[in-house]
Amino acid sequence: xxxxxxxxxxxxxxxxxxxxxxxxxxxxxxxxxxxxxxxxxxxxxxxxxxxxxxxxxxxxxxxxxxxxxxxxxxxxxxxxxxxxxxxxxxxxxxxxxxxxxxxxxxxxxxxxxxxxxxxxxxxxxxxxxxxxxxxxxxxxxxxxxxxxxxxxxxxxxxxxxxxxxxxxxxxxxxxxxxxxxxxxxxxxxxxxxxxxxxxxxxxxxxxxxxxxxxxxxxxxxxxxxxxxxxxxxxxxxxxxxxxxxxxxxxxxxxxxxxxxxxxxxxxxxxxxxxxxxxxxxxxxxxxxxxxxxxxxxxxxxxxxxxxxxxxxxxxxxxxxxxxxxxxxxxx
Amino acid sequence: xxxxxxxxxxxxxxxxxxxxxxxxxxxxxxxxxxxxxxxxxxxxxxxxxxxxxxxxxxxxxxxxxxxxxxxxxxxxxxxxxxxxxxxxxxxxxxxxxxxxxxxxxxxxxxxxxxxxxxxxxxxxxxxxxxxxxxxxxxxxxxxxxxxxxxxxxxxxxxxxxxxxxxxxxxxxxxxxxxxxxxxxxxxxxxxxxxxxxxxxxxxxxxxxxxxxxxxxxxxxxxxxxxxxxxxxxxxxxxxxxxxxxxxxxxxxxxxxxxxxxxxxx
Numbered sequence: 001x002x003x004x005x006x007x008x009x010x011x012x013x014x015x016x017x018x019x020x021x022x023x024x025x026x027x028x029x030x031x032x033x034x035x036x037x038x039x040x041x042x043x044x045x046x047x048x049x050x051x052x053x054x055x056x057x058x059x060x061x062x063x064x065x066x067x068x069x070x071x072x073x074x075x076x077x078x079x080x081x082x083x084x085x086x087x088x089x090x091x092x093x094x095x096x097x098x099x100x101x102x103x104x105x106x107x108x109x110x111x112x113x114x115x116x117x118x119x120x121x122x123x124x125x126x127x128x129x130x131x132x133x134x135x136x137x138x139x140x141x142x143x144x145x146x147x148x149x150x151x152x153x154x155x156x157x158x159x160x161x162x163x164x165x166x167x168x169x170x171x172x173x174x175x176x177x178x179x180x181x182x183x184x185x186x187x188x189x190x191x192x193x194x195x196x197x198x199x200x201x202x203x204x205x206x207x208x209x210x211x212x213x214x215x216x217x218x219x220x221x222x223x224x225x226x227x228x229x230x231x232x233x234x235x236x237x238x239x240x241x242x243x244x245x246x247x248x249x250x251x252x253x254x255x256x257x258x259x260x261x262x263x264x265x266x267x268x269x270x271x272x273x274x275x276x277x278x279x280x281x282x283x284x285x286x287x288x289x290x291x292x293x294x295x296x297x298x299x300x301x302x303x304x305x306x307x308x309x310x311x312x313x314x315x316x317x318x319x320x321x322x323x324x325x326x327x328x329x330x331x
Numbered sequence: 332x333x334x335x336x337x338x339x340x341x342x343x344x345x346x347x348x349x350x351x352x353x354x355x356x357x358x359x360x361x362x363x364x365x366x367x368x369x370x371x372x373x374x375x376x377x378x379x380x381x382x383x384x385x386x387x388x389x390x391x392x393x394x395x396x397x398x399x400x401x402x403x404x405x406x407x408x409x410x411x412x413x414x415x416x417x418x419x420x421x422x423x424x425x426x427x428x429x430x431x432x433x434x435x436x437x438x439x440x441x442x443x444x445x446x447x448x449x450x451x452x453x454x455x456x457x458x459x460x461x462x463x464x465x466x467x468x469x470x471x472x473x474x475x476x477x478x479x480x481x482x483x484x485x486x487x488x489x490x491x492x493x494x495x496x497x498x499x500x501x502x503x504x505x506x507x508x509x510x511x512x513x514x515x516x517x518x519x520x521x522x523x524x525x526x527x528x529x530x531x532x533x534x535x536x537x538x539x540x541x542x543x544x545x546x547x548x549x550x551x552x553x554x555x556x557x558x559x560x561x562x563x564x565x566x567x568x569x570x571x572x573x574x575x576x577x578x579x580x581x582x583x584x585x586x587x588x589x590x591x592x593x594x595x596x
Contacts, residue, residue: 201435204424204428204431204432204435205432205435207421207423207424207428208421208424208432210423211421211422211423211424212419212420212421214419215415215419215420215421216432217403217404217407218381218403218404218407218413219407219432219433219437219505219506219509220404220407220408220437220509221404221435221437222404222437223404
């Protein structure tokens with residue numbers, strides 16, 4: 001309801017989505033985003049940053065449900081990697097109507113992620129609130145573990161441990177600058193779309209749920225419905241990013257849907273600052289870049305470094321880098 | 332027709348009868364004080380009425396509908412508004428956003444048999460009727476309520492930065508915007524200074540004279556506060572109703588005096 005969104009926006013000037021610092025950071029990051037492919041001739045680097053931008057969209061999908069709605073999930077890779085598998089199966093396997101064309105494959109993969117989220121929501125977000133906090137996290141963790149096993153044991157369908165080699169490419173957008181543009185466009189659109197959603201009525205109710213679920217129930221809202229459809233939205237966003245990411249990778253393997261991937265995205269969100277949208281974007285890009293740069297030289301030591309950074313951030317600035325910056329100035 | 336009709340209500344916890352065979356009637360326009368010593372069963376009764384707890388025995392009828400086993404959300408949509416003992420607003424949202432969350436239409440689960448008339452002066456936006464979906468936000472009502480609770484100058488501030496009394500006014504405003512036909516207040520003066528309590532009493536009196544409160548139950552320890560806001564009191568003692576009536580009459584009741592050891596004076 002665009003008109004209503006405007007009405008709500010009109011009377012609420014200061015919110016967590018509208019901090020002064022965030023607005024300035026938006027400008028800086030947008031400038032960087034546009035400047036990077038112009039500033040460098042290194043097509044390989046640009047291509048690689050493009051990958052990280054898709055990972056940033058993945059991080060946004062987590063920030064939506066965890067950062068704003070308090071739904072802590074250990075299973076978001078089920079949607080990101082699951083969409084990769086959907087793309088692989090639908091576009092490379094020969095059976096019945098398969099393989100599908102590229103466009104249909106992408107649409108089907110996003111739909112599959114959304115449906116998986118809807119399915120999970122039916123046994124986690126039942127009427128009257130359903131599972132909260134740790135219970136919800138544990139179920140999503142179980143989904144991750146189960147999917148990884150399934151991918152490993154899927155034989156001809158999933159390619160077992162080897163995964164699936166993609167045959168489709170993203171046409172002229174498959175690599176280099178063009179791929180970067182595709183990823184950057186998706187990121188900007190997702191960011192703006194989520195900001196719009198969080199200001200809308202369901203978005204406001206969802207933010208309320210994140211702060212005080214019981215109060216929202218006692219005001220008479222259908223908490224389960226709002227949580228369910230936001231969770232589905234989050235799954236679809238992760239699915240869209242994941243299907244493009246794994247097409248670009250050229251391969252999807254069991255780790256894509258596993259606990260490791262689901263945990264990594266939480267790291268980006270925590271470091272950047274949950275509930276800030278921008279923070280998780282920066283967290284995803286910077287940590288992915290550093291991991292690629294430093295893991296070669298430091299090998300496993302790098303994981304220890306990441307672990308230490310994480311502990312330090314959680315202890316010193318639990319709101320994450322962007323949460324911290326925003327809070328300092330506005331309070 | 333009574334707004335609320337409780338009959339034969341009972342709830343035990345591990346054999347302890349927290350609420351024992353309680354009958355209670357509340358008429359349209361009435362403001363009832365529910366008093367009693369600690370452990371008398373006031374809070375349990377309140378939880379049973381709004382639905383956090385379900386009774387072992389007895390029934391609760393709300394505006395003619397049996398709500399005994401309905402979940403809290405349904406009762407809220409039917410017009411029960413609860414103001415918590417510990418103020419419960421959305422700290423990370425602005426004052427305005429908190430009020431919008433009160434005012435947004437909720438859709439209807441298990442619709443009541445007939446639509447409730449909104450309290451006259453809070454109404455104004457015609458949000459009744461179609462029973463579902465996202466209906467228009469009633470900005471007229473928000474503007475009215477923000478003045479009634481005196482928070483206009485703080486409307487852009489996040490609720491987490493309000494003082495205790497301001498938070499309570501915000502919560503009352505937010506709940507009023509749901510257009511409750513029955514307002515439930517759980518110990519609204521707990522943790523307040525005497526001046527703050529008088530302020531809250533003044534607010535409730537104003538809201539009532541403005542027609543914003545249709546009917547209310549106030550659970551309280553603070554007798555002076557009850558004297559200021561309630562027409563009638565129900566005294567609870569060990570899970571049962573000890574006395575019921577106008578406050579002056581009730582406080583002369585020897586049984587009540589024995590139970591309270593003079594606290595009513």
